[in-house]
């Protein structure tokens with residue numbers, strides 16, 4: 465596989481919403497296109513960065529795209545002349561010091577995504593099929609390869625109001641659209657407001673176990689333990705990021721006191737950080753949920769290292785529930801047999817819903833089997849590649 469071109473642009477994906485920690489008004493993302501030539505022809509791979517960490521234009525332009533463009537063909541191929549994602553990863557990470565995982569992990573992740581998309585298209589396979597073939601699918605009674613549980617993430621704080629009625633409407637639309645669970649934001653409003661929003665969602669869901677909450681790390685301060693206790697008493701599906709992402713001591717305290725499952729990891733960007741999370745965060749294998757995001761953490765290759773470390777400590781692939789709602793996570797969850805796919809259900813942005821070839825039935829996504837990642841089949845996402853593909 466020869467790299468013919470690679471380009472990127474930063475796009476604005478801001479919305480009038482917020483979580484407990486930040487406003488999402490000025491959010492950006494990186495759109496990436498990589499054109500490759502293989503023995504099967506020319507193919508264009510697309511990547512679109514994850515949500516919540518801004519675009520990676522400078523890093524892509526200054527380091528990672530030039531490194532990919534400079535690679536000799538054999539640096540990307542295995543002994544059979546087939547594209548080797550692990551070798552491509554090594555090309556991207558050449559001359560990068562270990563540790564300090566922050567923004568570059570997102571730049572590598574989105575570029576690697578475009579390579580997987582191109583590689584899968586060259587093999588005439590969906591990425592989920594290629595991942596299952598490359599790394600294997602979990603063998604258990606859960607959904608078969610190509611299918612995965614899917615849930616709706618929403619209940620953001622609107623910058624104009626904190627309306628429990630709006631949360632109920634969003635939850636209803638999510639369940640009507642076939643999603644398995646509904647997750648809403650907490651920790652960014654007074655406790656009484658948050659509890660009203662939660663109970664509005666529970667009333668729609670019919671059971672608290674079908675509702676989860678996400679505090680975005682904002683319930684680790686003094687006086688927050690009573691708020692966490694109140695959330696614990698709700699009987700929710702899970703409590704997400706109760707404390708700051710790197711506060712492993714605080715997290716261990718939560719794991720010791722909360723009966724509810726804890727979900728965390730979306731701000732953990734490497735195998736080394738994931739290992740520290742599992743060693744020192746007090747999390748409970750089989751009960752808690754790991755939400756590391758492949759696009760924010762160097763892509764599939766590094767994610768498989770995280771999975772292998774977790775499995776060596778008694779965790780299952782089904783305990784992984786990747787953050788954000790992007791097409792890469794959808795295909796990884798369906799192809800590898802991870803726990804569930806998150807998607808924003810109702811706002812119509814690039815991380816909302818699924819592509820037009822993917823069906824959602826009774827909480828399960830039956831993922832598009834078109835070659836690649838299906839970005840071309842998701843107009844709310846594909847529109848961000850305008851201009852990039854023409855160049």
Ligand SMILES: [Mg+2]
Pocket residue numbers: 678680704705730787
């Ligand atoms: Mg979250």
